[in-house]
Amino acid sequence: MSSDPTPLLQASALTRMVDTTAVVDNVSLSLQRGDILGLLGLNGAGKSTTLKMLAGVLTPDAGQISIAGHSLLDDPMAAKQQIGFLPDQPPVYPDMSVAGFLKLSAQLRRVPSNNIEKQLHTIVERCELGSVTKKRIGNLSKGYQQRVGLAQALIHKPAVALLDEPSNGLDPQQMQSMRTLITEVAENSCVIFSTHLLSEVTAICNRIAVMHEGKLVHNQRSDENPEQLQSLFNQLVQKDSGNTVT
Amino acid sequence: MIGTIAKFESGTLLRSPQTWAICAVIAAIFGYLFLQSLEDFLKVQPSLALQDHPPGLTGYLSARFLATLAPLFSVLGPLFAMRSFSDEFRHQTMALWQSSPVSNTSLVLGKFFGVLIPLTLLAFLAALMPAAMGLIVNIDLATLLLAALGLLLVAASCAAIGVYFSSLTKQAMIAIVASLGVVTLLWLLGGASFTNPAMLALQQFSITSHLSGFFQGYLQSKDLLYFVLLTVLFLALTVIRLGSLRNSGNHNA
Numbered sequence: 001m002s003s004d005p006t007p008l009l010q011a012s013a014l015t016r017m018v019d020t021t022a023v024v025d026n027v028s029l030s031l032q033r034g035d036i037l038g039l040l041g042l043n044g045a046g047k048s049t050t051l052k053m054l055a056g057v058l059t060p061d062a063g064q065i066s067i068a069g070h071s072l073l074d075d076p077m078a079a080k081q082q083i084g085f086l087p088d089q090p091p092v093y094p095d096m097s098v099a100g101f102l103k104l105s106a107q108l109r110r111v112p113s114n115n116i117e118k119q120l121h122t123i124v125e126r127c128e129l130g131s132v133t134k135k136r137i138g139n140l141s142k143g144y145q146q147r148v149g150l151a152q153a154l155i156h157k158p159a160v161a162l163l164d165e166p167s168n169g170l171d172p173q174q175m176q177s178m179r180t181l182i183t184e185v186a187e188n189s190c191v192i193f194s195t196h197l198l199s200e201v202t203a204i205c206n207r208i209a210v211m212h213e214g215k216l217v218h219n220q221r222s223d224e225n226p227e228q229l230q231s232l233f234n235q236l237v238q239k240d241s242g243n244t245v246t
Numbered sequence: 247m248i249g250t251i252a253k254f255e256s257g258t259l260l261r262s263p264q265t266w267a268i269c270a271v272i273a274a275i276f277g278y279l280f281l282q283s284l285e286d287f288l289k290v291q292p293s294l295a296l297q298d299h300p301p302g303l304t305g306y307l308s309a310r311f312l313a314t315l316a317p318l319f320s321v322l323g324p325l326f327a328m329r330s331f332s333d334e335f336r337h338q339t340m341a342l343w344q345s346s347p348v349s350n351t352s353l354v355l356g357k358f359f360g361v362l363i364p365l366t367l368l369a370f371l372a373a374l375m376p377a378a379m380g381l382i383v384n385i386d387l388a389t390l391l392l393a394a395l396g397l398l399l400v401a402a403s404c405a406a407i408g409v410y411f412s413s414l415t416k417q418a419m420i421a422i423v424a425s426l427g428v429v430t431l432l433w434l435l436g437g438a439s440f441t442n443p444a445m446l447a448l449q450q451f452s453i454t455s456h457l458s459g460f461f462q463g464y465l466q467s468k469d470l471l472y473f474v475l476l477t478v479l480f481l482a483l484t485v486i487r488l489g490s491l492r493n494s495g496n497h498n499a
Binding site for chain 1: 346348
């Protein structure tokens with residue numbers, strides 16, 4: 001944790017309505033450098049919608065978002081330069097090569113042109129994509145496509161990394177590498193990643209938030225009241241026994 | 247940023263075999279129509295010589311060859327533009343653009359110019375055929391360039407219509423059908439003979455009434471303005487549509 005008191009991400013009273021239902025209801029979050037927040041919840045809890053609002057993909061019906069001191073609503077260009085976003089479905093182009101796509105991602109995030117090759121090399125190495133850089137993305141396995149999606153979110157060294165179920169499609173070894181990568185990324189930024197696996201958040205997060213029916217029902221440091229978290233999550237799982245949760 | 251997006255968009259088009267297949271067919275049509283127009287010119291040349299102000303070869307080819315291509319270019323515009331946003335919705339890649347520091351205006355302009363690149367190359371190819379006659383006879387380059395500009399403006403405005411409709415749906419086929427519906431309407435308005443004043447006013451919105459000057463060797467500012475406004479109108483509608491997507495979040499139309 002940095003001594004800098006300005007949060008890298010500050011979201012207050014975020015609300016998103018679909019018709020008359022609040023799919024995200026009055027959610028507030030504040031993250032400092034070094035924070036890894038695991039956003040836990042069952043399917044339909046509002047995790048993805050929250051992340052999309054934080055990434056500027058969706059406009060909240062109410063609430064404010066500040067990224068590294070820039071308001072996402074009033075100064076979206078400056079704020080978005082500090083955001084790296086991996087949606088639940090990696091936003092990759094099947095007909096592009098991995099290197100070509102990552103270069104495009106860097107250009108879109110306004111990485112200076114003389115720095116693109118260096119950052120491309122770094123992210124390829126960190127995401128273990130070295131063997132596939134010249135391959136078409138459409139020819140890669142789901143796990144590799146997910147890693148390409150992760151690489152595009154991190155290529156510009158964002159202050160805030162928003163990862164929606166980043167372990168989708170990864171095998172256990174790749175999941176371990178992804179966890180290591182997230183921990184490394186959080187050294188200079190903050191990370192939020194959503195999942196419906198309690199074991200995943202307890203493995204790497206220093207903060208855990210639980211969403212249920214659009215509301216934030218738990219938001220604490222991971223070392224505070226682990227029993228309470230476990231009990232709360234079990235209750236949610238029992239309520240929604242149709243979902244498979246580990 | 248607009249340049250980066252335009253490069254990406256034209257790259258996507260040029261990587262597609264469909265684009266090359268379309269271009270090959272179009273080039274063959276260009277060649278056939280050009281040779282036919284040239285043959286026609288040679289047939290009517292003696293009778294043209296009797297006129298007070300006979301059209302030269304360039305004037306004849308502009309009016310008979312390049313003008314014939316205008317409807318073709320009005321189809322090519324939407325055809326190249328139909329996937330510009332539809333595919334983003336279908337592949338769920340809009341999040342990449344929406345989470346990047348790229349304004350909706352830059353995104354729309356980038357996509358539009360990206361579509362315009364292959365269209366410009368085709369307009370250049372079309373103009374190159376009459377221009378090649380310059381190797382053996384004198385040609386009126388200004389007339390030729392004006393006709394090429396006419397083709398490009400038709401293609402650009404119809405591409406803008408295509409870009410707009412592609413932002414409404416993830417089905418490229420629906421986008422092309424809707425675009426061609428509007429384009430056809432804009433052509434048909436000029437062909438009908440109306441007596442009603444309201445319909446006569448409506449006729450001013452037709453492509454035909456603003457295009458003929460380009461192929462007859464004179465440029466009127468109102469014609470130029472018409473195509474520019476038509477293009478800007480549909481690009482502005484696309485920007486508004488993308489803005490509304492952030493509010494509605496519905497990419498699944």
